[in-house]
Amino acid sequence: MASRPESDDPFLGDVSEGRILQAILTRTPPATHTLIGPGDDAAVIATPSGSVVATTDTLVHGPDFRLAWSSGYDLGWKSAAVNLADVAAMGARPTALLVALAVPRDLRLSFVERVADGFRDACSALAPGCAVVGGDLTVSDVLTVAVTALGDLQGRDAVTRGGARPGDVVAIAGELGHAAHGLAVLFGRFRDGETPVPVDTALLEAGERAAVAAQLRPSPPIALGAVAATSGATAMMDISDGLAIDARRLAAASDVTIALDSTALGENPERSIAGGEDHALLATFPEGFLPPGFRVIGVVRHRGEEDLLCDDLPVDLSGWDPYRDWDSVAG
Amino acid sequence: MASRPESDDPFLGDVSEGRILQAILTRTPPATHTLIGPGDDAAVIATPSGSVVATTDTLVHGPDFRLAWSSGYDLGWKSAAVNLADVAAMGARPTALLVALAVPRDLRLSFVERVADGFRDACSALAPGCAVVGGDLTVSDVLTVAVTALGDLQGRDAVTRGGARPGDVVAIAGELGHAAHGLAVLFGRFRDGETPVPVDTALLEAGERAAVAAQLRPSPPIALGAVAATSGATAMMDISDGLAIDARRLAAASDVTIALDSTALGENPERSIAGGEDHALLATFPEGFLPPGFRVIGVVRHRGEEDLLCDDLPVDLSGWDPYRDWDSVAG
Numbered sequence: 149m150a151s152r153p154e155s156d157d158p159f160l161g162d163v164s165e166g167r168i169l170q171a172i173l174t175r176t177p178p179a180t181h182t183l184i185g186p187g188d189d190a191a192v193i194a195t196p197s198g199s200v201v202a203t204t205d206t207l208v209h210g211p212d213f214r215l216a217w218s219s220g221y222d223l224g225w226k227s228a229a230v231n232l233a234d235v236a237a238m239g240a241r242p243t244a245l246l247v248a249l250a251v252p253r254d255l256r257l258s259f260v261e262r263v264a265d266g267f268r269d270a271c272s273a274l275a276p277g278c279a280v281v282g283g284d285l286t287v288s289d290v291l292t293v294a295v296t297a298l299g300d301l302q303g304r305d306a307v308t309r310g311g312a313r314p315g316d317v318v319a320i321a322g323e324l325g326h327a328a329h330g331l332a333v334l335f336g337r338f339r340d341g342e343t344p345v346p347v348d349t350a351l352l353e354a355g356e357r358a359a360v361a362a363q364l365r366p367s368p369p370i371a372l373g374a375v376a377a378t379s380g381a382t383a384m385m386d387i388s389d390g391l392a393i394d395a396r397r398l399a400a401a402s403d404v405t406i407a408l409d410s411t412a413l414g415e416n417p418e419r420s421i422a423g424g425e426d427h428a429l430l431a432t433f434p435e436g437f438l439p440p441g442f443r444v445i446g447v448v449r450h451r452g453e454e455d456l457l458c459d460d461l462p463v464d465l466s467g468w469d470p471y472r473d474w475d476s477v478a479g
Numbered sequence: 480m481a482s483r484p485e486s487d488d489p490f491l492g493d494v495s496e497g498r499i500l501q502a503i504l505t506r507t508p509p510a511t512h513t514l515i516g517p518g519d520d521a522a523v524i525a526t527p528s529g530s531v532v533a534t535t536d537t538l539v540h541g542p543d544f545r546l547a548w549s550s551g552y553d554l555g556w557k558s559a560a561v562n563l564a565d566v567a568a569m570g571a572r573p574t575a576l577l578v579a580l581a582v583p584r585d586l587r588l589s590f591v592e593r594v595a596d597g598f599r600d601a602c603s604a605l606a607p608g609c610a611v612v613g614g615d616l617t618v619s620d621v622l623t624v625a626v627t628a629l630g631d632l633q634g635r636d637a638v639t640r641g642g643a644r645p646g647d648v649v650a651i652a653g654e655l656g657h658a659a660h661g662l663a664v665l666f667g668r669f670r671d672g673e674t675p676v677p678v679d680t681a682l683l684e685a686g687e688r689a690a691v692a693a694q695l696r697p698s699p700p701i702a703l704g705a706v707a708a709t710s711g712a713t714a715m716m717d718i719s720d721g722l723a724i725d726a727r728r729l730a731a732a733s734d735v736t737i738a739l740d741s742t743a744l745g746e747n748p749e750r751s752i753a754g755g756e757d758h759a760l761l762a763t764f765p766e767g768f769l770p771p772g773f774r775v776i777g778v779v780r781h782r783g784e785e786d787l788l789c790d791d792l793p794v795d796l797s798g799w800d801p802y803r804d805w806d807s808v809a810g
Contacts, residue, residue, distance in 0.1 A: 183530055187732075188716070188732075189564075189715075189716050190533055190534035193531050195526040198527060199526055200523070200524050200531045202521055202524060202577055202613060202627070203520060203521035203522065204579045204614060204627060205615050206615050208581050210620070235521055238520055238521045240521070248537040248627075250537060250625075281533065282533060284535050284537050286538075287542045288541070288542070290581075290619050290621040296579075306523045385519070386520055
């Protein structure tokens, strides 16, 4: 984890909160909309269009990630990406992150530095101008990263889940099923019994490597959220629990039926429809309004007996929670 | 914990996230500034004055609270209060909370309901119009409550820690040392060896009961943050780590020396100067501008050798972290 002598990389339990925060802040570029950044009681972020989009999402060691598989960098990146996706799914542009880190004392300072690097690089790659503007550091036996993301609608109305209309096309931006494929590779190939073991990428083919990367460091198409809103998206959400579950939620919120076309779902439609954690954007558009970056996967119909159809058949899939039965303290 | 049959109060591990969220949301009144509330990818909050104040603070079971002493209601109340205080300390009015709850599976649903009641009542009592607008629920072996609070400056500039000027008066709104007194009562009277045991209030005198309540359910003077800003406060912060530590931070940020007068610090000046967690507001004002609700405890001087003096003597106090040496998994 550290490329420097351990004597220069103390355990978090042995250093002051001030030093840890300093290590994070030196890795934190200013966010474009920041009026007052880290260091005071609270941050102040400009909201020129008169509203702010706000969401929070937490990753807990055990249920949500494993340190045998995820580096500190991966953890920072993914914590940022999943929250940025929720902001984008409202049609907004992310402006700022607030990060609450709860860390075991026996982690080293370099681990937190890598988490901060992951936040910085995910923001830079996925939502330029957005950065960490505030945070909190506490001690816990369970490594926990709670992120709040803020965003600006730039004068537009928010795109909720509730506006899809019969006759709209159903479209996707981003990947479907890659993160799930990656998790299957991790579960299938990098465990000793039930215990996760580090990933040896030399054992993986290119497609598997990409899938594992999609699981550990997802890259949702954040900028396309605002593009969809500008293009007249009638409803939108990000796909965190899988297309089947989330399309049903959108259909229920809009009181419509969504009819998918399996031939539009790639080489592995079952994985595309079931797999979660890619944080692709699912949106509906009036016909003829599809913006670049989105591809059509179905249509919106008047509400029928089913929320969701695929090739005109009901979709029978239960939830997406591959870690649910794991003991959250093991591994 | 439950006033109903256990059969009607399932373990969190046995109920769906949807049912838990429903239980929380039925206890969540709409916030005044909410444009889009819980249930979509993100909330949208009105920010009429063109900026938003944002802060995050986490309570972790073990280091930050003990369930033997704190009820779910206390936990929700305190998680709200400490974050509202940070918003108030910028001179802003709190508008919204986002709550990330990480809960063990063996807690009961009624516990989460009480946490939600605590959030609701703390907002109602301390910051009317503010409410929970979004959140996240995850499973963890360590009960963790990460709250983000948002606020509106109502057209004013934020009051930072950095604006105190020589000649200003140093003033306080709220209590000093009560929460510390309460913690001392808990540590001294309600432990079996090292293990916390439930508080029997019948064993406490009125002053002790009030002190324990101040520790478990602090009531910082949230509305006075905006009052201070309107009245021309030059610097402000909330006192979370004790007057000695926090006044030093304000002095350092403002490049001044703060000189306290012990006769203004109540019956127990040592406790007032050392005790944390009351979340009183510490502010500096030009002479003659002290608003109602604040009392003078000292003056701002040109920077000398010391950040902080009391009765013209250096203040020698180390940190305020009474739980630091506790094993965070015990109790």
